[in-house]
Amino acid sequence: MGMICDRNPGQESMFGVYRALDLSDEKGFICGKTLADLGADVVKIEPPGGDPGRNIGPFYHDIPRAEESLYWFAYNANKRGITLNIETTDGQKIFKRLAKTADFVIESFSPGYLKNLGLDYSVLSQINPGIILASITPFGQSGPYRDHKTADIVSMALGGYMYLTGESDRPPVRIGFPQAYLHAGMAAASGAMLAHCHRQLTGEGQWVDVSIHEACAWIPPDSYIFWEMNQLLEERHGAVRVRPTTGARMRRIWQCVDGYVSFDLYGGRLARNFMTPLVAWMAEEGMAPDFLTEIDWATFDYSAVPADIVDGISEPVGRFFMGHTKEELWQGGIARRCCIYPVSSPGEVGRSAQLAERDYWVDLRHDELNCSITYPGLCIRSSEAKCSLRRRAPLIGEHNEEIYGGVGLSKEELVVLRQAGVI
Amino acid sequence: MQALGGLKVADFSWFISGPLTAKFLGDCGAEVVHIESGTSPDNMRSTIPMRDNVPGINRSAAFARYNSSKYGLSLNLKQPNGVDMAKKIVAWADVVVENFSSGTMERLGLGYEDLKKARADIIMVSLPMFGHTGPWARHPGLGSQLTDLIGFGNVTGWPDREPNSPPGAYTDFITPYFAVCAIMATLDYRRRTGRGQYIEISQYEAGIHFLTPVIMDWFVHGRQPNRVGNRCRGVAPYGVYRCRGHERWCAIAVFTEGEWRSLCGVIEKPSLAEDPRFATGLARVENCEQLDGLIEEWTGNRSAEEVMSLMQEAGVAAGAVLNGRDLGEDAHLNARGFYKELVHPEIGHHRYLLPPFRLSKTPGEPKMAAPCLGQHNEYVCKRILGMSDEEFVQLLNEGVFD
Numbered sequence: 150m151g152m153i154c155d156r157n158p159g160q161e162s163m164f165g166v167y168r169a170l171d172l173s174d175e176k177g178f179i180c181g182k183t184l185a186d187l188g189a190d191v192v193k194i195e196p197p198g199g200d201p202g203r204n205i206g207p208f209y210h211d212i213p214r215a216e217e218s219l220y221w222f223a224y225n226a227n228k229r230g231i232t233l234n235i236e237t238t239d240g241q242k243i244f245k246r247l248a249k250t251a252d253f254v255i256e257s258f259s260p261g262y263l264k265n266l267g268l269d270y271s272v273l274s275q276i277n278p279g280i281i282l283a284s285i286t287p288f289g290q291s292g293p294y295r296d297h298k299t300a301d302i303v304s305m306a307l308g309g310y311m312y313l314t315g316e317s318d319r320p321p322v323r324i325g326f327p328q329a330y331l332h333a334g335m336a337a338a339s340g341a342m343l344a345h346c347h348r349q350l351t352g353e354g355q356w357v358d359v360s361i362h363e364a365c366a367w368i369p370p371d372s373y374i375f376w377e378m379n380q381l382l383e384e385r386h387g388a389v390r391v392r393p394t395t396g397a398r399m400r401r402i403w404q405c406v407d408g409y410v411s412f413d414l415y416g417g418r419l420a421r422n423f424m425t426p427l428v429a430w431m432a433e434e435g436m437a438p439d440f441l442t443e444i445d446w447a448t449f450d451y452s453a454v455p456a457d458i459v460d461g462i463s464e465p466v467g468r469f470f471m472g473h474t475k476e477e478l479w480q481g482g483i484a485r486r487c488c489i490y491p492v493s494s495p496g497e498v499g500r501s502a503q504l505a506e507r508d509y510w511v512d513l514r515h516d517e518l519n520c521s522i523t524y525p526g527l528c529i530r531s532s533e534a535k536c537s538l539r540r541r542a543p544l545i546g547e548h549n550e551e552i553y554g555g556v557g558l559s560k561e562e563l564v565v566l567r568q569a570g571v572i
Numbered sequence: 573m574q575a576l577g578g579l580k581v582a583d584f585s586w587f588i589s590g591p592l593t594a595k596f597l598g599d600c601g602a603e604v605v606h607i608e609s610g611t612s613p614d615n616m617r618s619t620i621p622m623r624d625n626v627p628g629i630n631r632s633a634a635f636a637r638y639n640s641s642k643y644g645l646s647l648n649l650k651q652p653n654g655v656d657m658a659k660k661i662v663a664w665a666d667v668v669v670e671n672f673s674s675g676t677m678e679r680l681g682l683g684y685e686d687l688k689k690a691r692a693d694i695i696m697v698s699l700p701m702f703g704h705t706g707p708w709a710r711h712p713g714l715g716s717q718l719t720d721l722i723g724f725g726n727v728t729g730w731p732d733r734e735p736n737s738p739p740g741a742y743t744d745f746i747t748p749y750f751a752v753c754a755i756m757a758t759l760d761y762r763r764r765t766g767r768g769q770y771i772e773i774s775q776y777e778a779g780i781h782f783l784t785p786v787i788m789d790w791f792v793h794g795r796q797p798n799r800v801g802n803r804c805r806g807v808a809p810y811g812v813y814r815c816r817g818h819e820r821w822c823a824i825a826v827f828t829e830g831e832w833r834s835l836c837g838v839i840e841k842p843s844l845a846e847d848p849r850f851a852t853g854l855a856r857v858e859n860c861e862q863l864d865g866l867i868e869e870w871t872g873n874r875s876a877e878e879v880m881s882l883m884q885e886a887g888v889a890a891g892a893v894l895n896g897r898d899l900g901e902d903a904h905l906n907a908r909g910f911y912k913e914l915v916h917p918e919i920g921h922h923r924y925l926l927p928p929f930r931l932s933k934t935p936g937e938p939k940m941a942a943p944c945l946g947q948h949n950e951y952v953c954k955r956i957l958g959m960s961d962e963e964f965v966q967l968l969n970e971g972v973f974d
């Protein structure tokens with residue numbers, strides 16, 4: 150299209166005129182990060198001594214220090230940071246002062262916690278009718294499980310995705326890196342931004358209630374609807390899919406010389422895209438049996454094909470993959486518009502030619518560590534407005550002076566507040 | 573009152589990532605027109621499950637799931653007058669969403685430069701697989717495979733087995749959130765500056781944000797993680813435990829000393845709390861397999877729901893592993909009104925999910941069942957674009973809706 154998606158060609162920030170106060174722990178980090186990436190001034194508020202989310206590994210050079218968690222870095226970059234003990238009366242007063250000029254407050258405390266402190270939505274909205282409070286909790290602000298606890302594995306279990314993931318002869322398995330809070334945090338960012346759109350028209354803020362349970366219940370694409378439509382229960386089958394109607398085993402993950410590739414057996418329109426070029430490629434190398442080259446993939450319908458035919462197709466395809474490396478299959482596939490995707494390791498993602506060409510990675514300077522660390526860049530690219538990855542995550546209380554100074558607290562007051570354990 | 577009352581969206585997208593983005597907007601009050609080819613419709617329409625296992629272009633619940641609160645318009649974009657019609661929709665719309673392979677909209681004459689001629693301050697949002705630039709820009713693919721390219725497959729499963737790649741198009745459930753946030757920000761930007769813009773969100777680049785620390789760990793330390801099943805580094809007990817019945821499981825996670833003591837009480841083995849094999853966090857991690865066995869002795873005789881309630885009552889995080897049926901019956905989801913039943917012309921009564929964010933003053937919910945193919949052609953032409961009967965019939969005869 151001739152249009153270059155430069156990350157920050159414009160002068161004008163996409164969302165820089167807004168400020169968010171981020172009280173959340175790891176359940177909500179990515180919510181504030183996303184607003185900050187769009188340009189908002191997001192102030193991470195931690196209890197004195199630091200947020201518990203700083204204790205999540207991995208750590209820089211494996212030394213577990215609160216200011217050197219890569220997890221913390223990842224999801225708190227682009228934010229400024231202050232310390233504030235909102236359980237003290239002084240802390241509550243200061244928080245209210247900050248809330249007067251804030252546009253968003255993000256929190257992930259247990260339901261009722263902010264109310265006990267006198268900082269719930271009804272209080273905040275009196276101070277600032279436009280304020281948007283985004284609350285991220287395990288099960289939302291209402292319902293019988295409201296006060297239940299969660300963990301990544303608990304939310305992924307209750308969301309239904311785990312039931313579908315893993316080997317059929319072993320327990321259900323979660324995705325090996327925690328995902329539940331990321332879904333919920335992004336749902337909260339979306340809800341807060343939708344509420345902002347409403348505020349633009351009416352001036353009125355509101356309370357956004359995000360249940361991690363509900364965010365996770367969105368992830369399994371089919372399991373509920375298979376039950377509702379056909380009274381069928383989808384089961385997990387590891388690296389294959391089993392067609393519920395015919396019992397045919399359709400392999401998704403295939404072994405190759407140096408690892409695994411992802412290739413879906415599809416019929417109909419997708420077969421034209423996927424099977425036709427693959428079979429042609431196999432034929433080039435003399436690895437396509439006659440019956441395979443004779444199939445008309447454009448009309449081939451897996452839903453009607455018995456399981457043994459699917460096995461017959463899979464066998465030579467699997468043999469072909471076993472004769473190639475991941476990179477050969479990926480590059481050969483790109484040349485032929487055939488979709489054979491590598492199952493990548495983090496290193497392969499880090500070395501991706503596509504991401505390098507698009508300047509995706511961003512090095513942020515960490516002076517305290519005397520190094521730069523490479524981060525994923527923004528995925529939202531605009532032709533017009535400025536949004537960028539600007540700064541590393543804050544140290545504990547790094548911006549106390551500039552932010553508290555900005556709301557009129559004197560240096561002496563800050564000393565008193567520090568001695569009293571408020572900041 | 574609706575959060576997005578008055579907002580107009582032209583949804584040219586298909587499969588999941590784009591349609592789900594536009595569905596969230598529609599559920600929150602935007603007027604959304606879902607545009608698809610009449611002869612080569614959205615692939616999701618042929619994706620199972622179908623109502624009662626009877627195939628039909630309007631019977632797929634997989635399509636319906638991502639297309640509530642939309643009008644359905646079928647357009648033949650290979651005809652010049654079909655493209656003209658599409659531009660009329662664009663002139664009406666504030667926001668255009670599309671997720672075709674890179675280059676497709678330009679080939680159809682509907683690239684950003686073309687759309688700007690239809691409406692100068694249009695906001696166009698593209699959700700390509702890889703982005704419009706770079707060596708892989710034109711390569712096709714599906715979210716199910718992108719999930720593996722990003723690395724979710726590699727980290728999921730058991731150390732002694734092949735990767736258990738997360739099923740379905742996992743990344744399609746990540747991109748829409750970034751898209752919704754971006755669209756809301758662009759609307760704000762337009763109000764402030766009067767200018768529209770083009771937004772590109774590569775699904776590849778979006779998905780990586782859900783593995784950031786893993787990738788950073790490689791950049792900093794060169795570390796490549798092994799698959800670890802359900803283990804969580806430094807935490808035990810943490811896993812799913814077999815319960816009574818076929819394929820019944822409950823997840824349990826213990827982080828603190830207090831939770832550990834509570835768990836020992838719940839499983840009726842209070843002496844375990846002081847047992848040197850498990851008395852400290854480090855000991856529990858070291859002997860986690862033995863510990864899992866002891867817990868499973870207790871969970872194995874109870875229903876997953878009972879295990880969950882007893883644990884939660886004692887302050888221990890626990891949750892049953894829900895299957896498709898359980899999800900629909902889940903007491904908590906139902907108490908919060910997570911499902912909204914609507915009537916679809918061919919699927920009949922069925923339930924749609926609410927968006928995973930509840931706005932206190934402008935709650936969103938599915939408003940109309942997903943459209944049949946071309947169901948609202950006449951409505952869109954006459955009520956939205958203000959055409960006369962004659963104009964509509966002429967377009968119909970010209971095959972614009974084919």
